[in-house]
Amino acid sequence: MAPLTAAEVHETEPFSWHPQGEADPINRKAAVQYLNRMVPPPAGQEWYDGAARRNMLNCDLPMAGINLRGSCDIALCTSAAVRNNMPETGLRIVVELKKDEVNFNSYQLAAELLAANQQSPFLKPIGVMTDLMDAWRLMWAAEDSMNLYYCMGRRAEAIGILRAFLEQELLTPDSGRIMHQQDKGGPEAEVGGLLKRRRLRLASGTREDVANLDDLLDFGGGLGLSDVDIHQLRCATQPVSLWQLASPRLGAAPQNSWNTGAAAEAEV
Structure with a gap:
């Protein structure tokens, strides 16, 4: 079920990638312009490279x-945060671009979303991974988990959801918090839905469950972990759970814990 009741936007157009890599300035500039057209930012907000x-x-x-x-590649930020040269304090949406769907990595998006919610906890930012054509993944926090919604082959649906999200979730006049709204019907009214997402609960200690690292370690390179970091994770004996912060629910896959007693550094 879609996380938000929204009309599909059929007048959308696919993005035209330049031959350069997705991180090249020419593609980034074009992507920001594209998002400005397809998902116009509300007043007081802007797409940021x-x-x-x-x-x-x-x-x-x-x-x-x-x-x-x-x-992240692109973010929707409050204009006040950008003016103050602190865009990370005004994050609404973080976007990770991939020219090819085969390179989509939900763990990378989860790491970025985790960091974004740490930086802008009162705005509870959501995450998007997309090729700006027909493959879109939407992710948001649900207190102690991550919800993932696939819009594969449905650009009109994805853009419709993002537009409706920005239209329905308003900010306070100072852009510092989400304005309280009366409950409506539909999936958005359900706890854990896009408009009912809660602040991500931060870890306060260890858990006693045993880690199953296999799935996470398969994506270690995608999170920027070096071989040494991965070795430290494998050899960790004192469990500390990253998924106490957020356990991604990827389709029917079981939730996993990332437990480590050693410090690790990951590039998102």
Whole structure:
């Protein structure tokens, strides 16, 4: 079920990638322009090129012994945060671009979303991974988990959801918080839905469950972990759960824990 009741936007157009890589300035500039057309920002908000602030998502995860370093490709930020040269304090949406769907990595998006919610906890930002054509993944926090919704082959649906999200979730006049709204019907009224998502609960200590690292370690390179970091994760004996912060639910896959007693650094 879609996370938000929204009309599909059929007048959308696919993005035209330039031959250069997805991180090249020419593609980034074109992508920002594309998002401005397809998902117009509300007043007081703007699409921001993450390359302008490469440490935008730098943060430490409490009690997990992990430092996240890096930025997203594009972000929707409050204009006040951008003017103050602190875009990370006004994050609404973080976007990770991939020219090819085969390179989609939900763990990378989860890491970026985790960092974004750490930086802008009162705005509870959501995440998007997309080729700006027909493959879109939407992710948002649900207190102690991550919800993932696939819009594969349905650009009109994805853009419709993002537009409706920005139209329905208004900010306070100072752009510092989400304005309280009366409950409506539909999936958005359900706890854990897109408009009913809660602040991500931060870890306060260890858990006693045993880690199953196999799935996470398969994506270790996608999170920027070095061979040494991965070895430290495998050899960890004192469990500290990253998924106490957020356990991604990827389709029918079981939830996993990432437990480590050693400090690790990951690039998002």
